[in-house]
Amino acid sequence: MEHRKVEGGVCAARGFTAAAAACGLKAGGEPDVCVLVAHERCPAAAAFTTNAFKAAPILVTSEHLARDGRLQAVVVNAGNANAWTGERGMRDARAMAELAARATGIDAGDIAVASTGIIGRYLDMDKVAAGIAEAALRLHPGGSAEAARAIMTTDTRAKEAAFEGGGFTVGGIAKGSGMIKPDMATMLAFITTDAAVEPGELAAALRSAVAVTFNRITIDGCTSTNDMVLAMASGASEIKASGEEIAEPLRLLCSELARAIVADGEGATRFIIVLARDAATEEEAVRAATMVAESPLVKTALFGGDPNWGRVLQALGQAVKDADPAGVSVRIGGLKVAEAGAPVPAEGLELEKAVAGREVLIEVRLGRGEASAEVWTCDLTYDYVKINAEYST
Amino acid sequence: MEHRKVEGGVCAARGFTAAAAACGLKAGGEPDVCVLVAHERCPAAAAFTTNAFKAAPILVTSEHLARDGRLQAVVVNAGNANAWTGERGMRDARAMAELAARATGIDAGDIAVASTGIIGRYLDMDKVAAGIAEAALRLHPGGSAEAARAIMTTDTRAKEAAFEGGGFTVGGIAKGSGMIKPDMATMLAFITTDAAVEPGELAAALRSAVAVTFNRITIDGCTSTNDMVLAMASGASEIKASGEEIAEPLRLLCSELARAIVADGEGATRFIIVLARDAATEEEAVRAATMVAESPLVKTALFGGDPNWGRVLQALGQAVKDADPAGVSVRIGGLKVAEAGAPVPAEGLELEKAVAGREVLIEVRLGRGEASAEVWTCDLTYDYVKINAEYST
Numbered sequence: 001m002e003h004r005k006v007e008g009g010v011c012a013a014r015g016f017t018a019a020a021a022a023c024g025l026k027a028g029g030e031p032d033v034c035v036l037v038a039h040e041r042c043p044a045a046a047a048f049t050t051n052a053f054k055a056a057p058i059l060v061t062s063e064h065l066a067r068d069g070r071l072q073a074v075v076v077n078a079g080n081a082n083a084w085t086g087e088r089g090m091r092d093a094r095a096m097a098e099l100a101a102r103a104t105g106i107d108a109g110d111i112a113v114a115s116t117g118i119i120g121r122y123l124d125m126d127k128v129a130a131g132i133a134e135a136a137l138r139l140h141p142g143g144s145a146e147a148a149r150a151i152m153t154t155d156t157r158a159k160e161a162a163f164e165g166g167g168f169t170v171g172g173i174a175k176g177s178g179m180i181k182p183d184m185a186t187m188l189a190f191i192t193t194d195a196a197v198e199p200g201e202l203a204a205a206l207r208s209a210v211a212v213t214f215n216r217i218t219i220d221g222c223t224s225t226n227d228m229v230l231a232m233a234s235g236a237s238e239i240k241a242s243g244e245e246i247a248e249p250l251r252l253l254c255s256e257l258a259r260a261i262v263a264d265g266e267g268a269t270r271f272i273i274v275l276a277r278d279a280a281t282e283e284e285a286v287r288a289a290t291m292v293a294e295s296p297l298v299k300t301a302l303f304g305g306d307p308n309w310g311r312v313l314q315a316l317g318q319a320v321k322d323a324d325p326a327g328v329s330v331r332i333g334g335l336k337v338a339e340a341g342a343p344v345p346a347e348g349l350e351l352e353k354a355v356a357g358r359e360v361l362i363e364v365r366l367g368r369g370e371a372s373a374e375v376w377t378c379d380l381t382y383d384y385v386k387i388n389a390e391y392s393t
Numbered sequence: 394m395e396h397r398k399v400e401g402g403v404c405a406a407r408g409f410t411a412a413a414a415a416c417g418l419k420a421g422g423e424p425d426v427c428v429l430v431a432h433e434r435c436p437a438a439a440a441f442t443t444n445a446f447k448a449a450p451i452l453v454t455s456e457h458l459a460r461d462g463r464l465q466a467v468v469v470n471a472g473n474a475n476a477w478t479g480e481r482g483m484r485d486a487r488a489m490a491e492l493a494a495r496a497t498g499i500d501a502g503d504i505a506v507a508s509t510g511i512i513g514r515y516l517d518m519d520k521v522a523a524g525i526a527e528a529a530l531r532l533h534p535g536g537s538a539e540a541a542r543a544i545m546t547t548d549t550r551a552k553e554a555a556f557e558g559g560g561f562t563v564g565g566i567a568k569g570s571g572m573i574k575p576d577m578a579t580m581l582a583f584i585t586t587d588a589a590v591e592p593g594e595l596a597a598a599l600r601s602a603v604a605v606t607f608n609r610i611t612i613d614g615c616t617s618t619n620d621m622v623l624a625m626a627s628g629a630s631e632i633k634a635s636g637e638e639i640a641e642p643l644r645l646l647c648s649e650l651a652r653a654i655v656a657d658g659e660g661a662t663r664f665i666i667v668l669a670r671d672a673a674t675e676e677e678a679v680r681a682a683t684m685v686a687e688s689p690l691v692k693t694a695l696f697g698g699d700p701n702w703g704r705v706l707q708a709l710g711q712a713v714k715d716a717d718p719a720g721v722s723v724r725i726g727g728l729k730v731a732e733a734g735a736p737v738p739a740e741g742l743e744l745e746k747a748v749a750g751r752e753v754l755i756e757v758r759l760g761r762g763e764a765s766a767e768v769w770t771c772d773l774t775y776d777y778v779k780i781n782a783e784y785s786t
Contacts, residue, residue: 053710053718053734084706084718086735119703120736220689225707296613296689296773297781304782310512313477314618317446325446325477341446342479343513380689381782382775388690389697389774 001166003249009144009160012171013194015039015234018143020150023131025079025117025124031150033131035100036190037073037139041110042234044071045203047210049227055083056093057113058228064097064109069199071232072110074190075100077128078151078175080117083225092123099129103136114188114228116153116175148173151188154387157264161256163249167239168195170249172231174257177219177266189214189229189257193246196235201243205250206231213254216286217376219265220384221294229254262376267383270302271359277372278327278365284320285366285373291319292362292375299380302360307351309337316364327367333360394559396642402537402553405564406587408432408627411536413543416524418472418510418517424543426524428493429583430466430532434503435627437464438596440603442620448476449486450506451621457490457502462592464625465503467583468493468525471544471568475508475516476618485516492522496529507581507621509546509568541566544581547780550657554649556642560632561588563642565624567650570612570659582607582622582650586639589628594636598643599624606647609679610769611686612658613777622647655769660776663695664752670765671720671758677713678759678766684712685755685768692773695753700744702730709757720760726753 011018020034046065048058065071075096082089093113101108115123148158154177162171176187197205210229231250263271274293279285292298295315301308309330316330317323325341333354335346354360404411413427439458441451458464468489475482486506494501508516541551547570555564569580590598603622624643656664667686672678685691688708694701702723709723710716718734726747728739747753 050714051707051710052714052716053706053721081703084703084731084734084736086718086733088735118701119706120731122736221687225710296777300778300781303778306782308511310474310477313446313512314444317444317618321443321445323445328446338477338513340479341477342481343477343515380778382778384689385693385696385773385775385778388693389699 001248003163003165003252006162006164006169008162009148009171010036010173010190010192011141011144012162013169013192013234015194015236016192017139017141018147019135019138019140020146021131021134023127025077025127031146032079033077033128033135034147034150035073035075035132035135035139036147037104038232038234039236041070041072042232043069043197043199043202044230044232045199045206046228046230047206049224051225053084053225055081055115055226056085056089057082057115058226059090060093060097061112061114061228064112067109070110071112072106073100073104074112074114074230075132076114076151078116078153080115080121080123081119081226082115082123083119085122088122092125095125096128096132099132100136103133112230116151116188116226119225144173151175153177154266155264159257159260161253163252165249166245168193168237168241170253172253172257174261176261177264187224187227187261191231191253193233194235194237195233195239195241195246197233197241197246202231202233202246205243205247208247209251209254213251213258216374217258217262218290218293219262219378259376262378265378266387267381268378269381270379272302272377272379273361273374274377275361275363275372275374276366277363278367278369279371280369282371282373285371286375288316288319288364288366289373289375291315292364293377296380302355303379303381305352305356307332307355312362312364313338320366323366329365331363394641396556396558396645399555399557399562401555402541402564403429403566403583403585404534404537405555406562406585406627408587408629409585410532410534411540412528412531412533413539414524414527416520418470418520424539425472426470426521426528427540427543428466428468428525428528428532429540430497431625431627432629434463434465435625436462436590436592436595437623437625438592438599439621439623440599442617444618446477446618448474448508448619449478449482450475450508451619452483453486453490454505454507454621457505460502463503464505465499466493466497467505467507467623469507469544470521471509471546473508473510473514473516474512474619476512478515481515485518488518489521489525492525493529496526505623509544509581509619512618537566544568546570547659548657552650552653554646556645558642559638561586561630561634563646565646565650567654569654570657580620580654584624584646586626587628587630588626588632588634588639590626590634590639595624595626595639598636598640601640602644602647606644606651609767610651610655611683612655612771652769655771658771659780660774661771662774663772665695665770665772666754667768667770668754668756668765669759670756671760671762672764673762675764675766678764679768681709681712681757681759682766682768684708685757686770689773695748696772696774698745698749700725700748705755705757706731713759716759722758724756
């Protein structure tokens, strides 16, 4: 089955409308609230952060989803995470669902709530209420782009993608730029499809897509309190899709959105692919690739265009404490630089070219088995420090 | 027993001489080789990196030490780590011991070898040989300062300390500035005492001192391939010290040197103490404090003088996945800012002052038990990125 890219983002699938509004949560007056609505209650699935201090909207959404695995809308704000806000935060998250319910006629229990922004501040609910009311009035099938803009925080680009194939469409929007690290449903992503899918099959397909996409990216190793990936299947295409049939386009879509998040990592100038091969287990491959991908020494070297592969080995040896150098090799941009405990002389100029582009491939072999894993990250730059030192996010 | 600070560093204890030379391994012509010699074979103990890819000098030193727990000298170079250098690297590390043996008349098997610098390059042994010969000719009891300078890489300050009490002295030198992370004997440190201590008791005392000092610091979460803490007890004071008697001054000394390493962290402008309390186990306290101390979001915020405590909670919730917000609180510089899942209003001005100084204290309580741990780190600054992006180290 071929799946081709189409326009329309989170509204590309039939049966969905969206809209955004600017209510003043973001200092600059950009859109900061959005609503996404399905034409009827539909099967939904989600993956949430594994952080112990789950934000109020995470708790409320997970309650709503647990009722019968169906949802009809999502309401989101950016500029304030509504996290570590206690009982008042829970009341505010529930109020967001109720405000969206009132404006759309949908049951509040069928509405997911998401927030992103600074932790530990209470929401200004007067502003939020005005924003939700305004957005709900303007819901339209071309609303993906404005919704994608409204959920941005330190993102510099809106993130949308959609694929069509087999008579149905999957599409989505995402945000995320810092506080990004695997091992959960990273950041915010909202996904729709017009395929008719059973809730259980949608959930399984989403879980497996997230496992190899959003959970394999890392910008700074920090798992947020507010991460959520949410999918809804409207069935409006009248094409029934099994879990297996929805899995591939879902993986493609998640991969596209996850890649967009890493490429827009805070201050990033390079997209870095770390591929760990010949590991004993997949868990070991992920651990090794992640340790390389999160090494500030590797990330700063690549920012500087320096093919300093000794730092890759340092990270590998830290991740896999019983690794045997005899079985280990490192390639950068396809050039072998280290093997069996000793350096492999590489052409200096070719090696420099291998790390000079926007995309850098680091391939490591562990010589311990047949498992492999790929982790995506970006470089660590002056601008990452600037963004996180000069602004409260 | 009181232990007071004294001058003299690694040669403060009777029975030790040291000297350094510049042999051209460092581009700028600074001293880069040093030799430290005891007046006779003496009990020695060491802690080595847990990195799987241990550098050749680590392997050679650990062989020499394993013979009978005694050593008489250490030879060190900076500017090249002699790591991931295969058989040739092992021959070079052995040759360093042999060159030092020839120049001092000491058995090569009684000489420890250490290296620090870039990974994956072969040593220029002609230069190293000249440096060792020159340093060995100049051994003197006032040689600590030059030895401390010779082992520096990206360090901006030489690190020496010594304490005297109970009739004996312990002293040492250390280096380390990047690639610094607990869970091993971090970086290079050479420690001497003139107490008479049994090898087994010295080893146990060193192990416990390292566990709560060098193993509780982190600059960038990166465990080097070359880390080593080595102690030698000359007995020249003719004072017999039990493991218990040597433990306290050893801990004081390691603490002083570890603190100096963090304060001189690459690009650091602030010294950050993360104290985790009321954890279920010491391991959990260390894990929680380390996650906060290694969070690039916390470290950049503190660089910017921003008391962004939401990022502290994000890290805690990532470290202790089943923590209950109800039992958790955060204090910054003694001011309570978060408790029981909700913010605690703190005076803005006071809070800003709490993060404005050279030293910042972050205290977190987990409400799960009685264990605690303290981890030291520094902030993440433009200069960390600059040092690691612009130079190959």
